[in-house]
Amino acid sequence: MNRAENRRGCGRDDGRRPPPGTNYLFDDIRKRNRGLKLFNTVRGCFRTLNFTNIFEGFKGYHRRGWSTMTQCVECGADLTLHADLEVGEIVDCTTCGAELEVIDVEPPVLEKAPELEEDWGE
Amino acid sequence: MTLQVGILYSRIRRDEKLLLNELRERGHEVEKIDVRKQAFDIQEAGEAFDDLDLVIDRCLATSRSLYATRFCEAYGIPVVNSNETAEVCADKVKNSLALEAAGVPTPATKVAFTKESALEAIESFGYPCVLKPVVGSWGRLMAKIDSKSAAEAILEHKATLGHYEHKVFYVQEFVDKPGRDMRVLAVDGEPIAAMARSSEHWLTNAAKGAKTEPFELDDEALELVEKASDAVGGGLLGVDLMETGDSYTVHEVNHTVEFKALNDAVDIDVPGAVVDWLEEKAQSEADTRSMEVRA
16 A cells, blocks of 8 residues: 555545654554553553552542642633632632632532522521 | 530631631531531431430521530430520520629610610710610720710611611610720630720720730639629520629620630630540530430
């Protein structure tokens, strides 16, 4: 198979010149290799890590905290959320000052918090 | 003893978060119950209430707190605080009556239902005096009345606000406190910690930005806290006192007490102490129930 045939086989026989450095002959092989590499990586991870470690990792995520990014539902600004987020908690948008209620944590979902009511308090 | 604890809430404040963290760190199972999502059945408890040893009422809205605690008791689940305590503390009139009946010094108070009788009550105290909403918190809608014209204006406004509760006029003598009052967090009358809240404003609520510092309770204050707690039915309470020269007066007892400001002000682990008490409470409730079953 010459290069022209290969180009035709790839549906690129439209007379346009491929970008410099393109070698379609090996594209399929590369794709296969990439897939295999991913498969091996995942398999390797599962072989070297046990499920206890993975579980502990997730627990650590919750405890130690990695901040999460989301967007303010009021002004659309980026919002960094702290790690130990709780459903029902209120976070303030540092850009527009809106009070936002946490509706879900994984992934974080925010809604505009209800307005203050007369009988709220302690 | 690992507990199954339900927390009634509609908003997780820092106070609730402190409690949640403490409970979880001790290995207790926590069921967060958002009261906005519940439809309380008068015949049987919903799924969220299954197998709970104890429910903690942390509702932000007083109206919800009163009904939700009532339902918990109807379902046979111990609740902190009890509906009885919530009913008394939620309403300033009931609160004052309970303190007075228990012999706890509390500011002189009169309640009137019309603008005219309210004005008479205000005039009887003289100026300044204080007009408070019967249900409310964080120092909102509190009025220090300095003159008759101010009184007339405020009464007029309250009468037209709409809600019937604003037509219950709770008039109180003005206590000339020394720029601060005290908040005591107590469990069944036993103080966990206390702080003084200072402000140049006549309102010294932490929610209004008052400065807080630890406060050492003397014997008289300790006794008053215990009596005030008993007067409203006990539980996890915030007892507010004012200094009156050589003594104190208790102006309020709060039933869904916030303690984040107190936790910041004192060296005591406040949520830890609260959870200690909750564990004891759950244990004693369990013991009582098992004795009843045996009997």
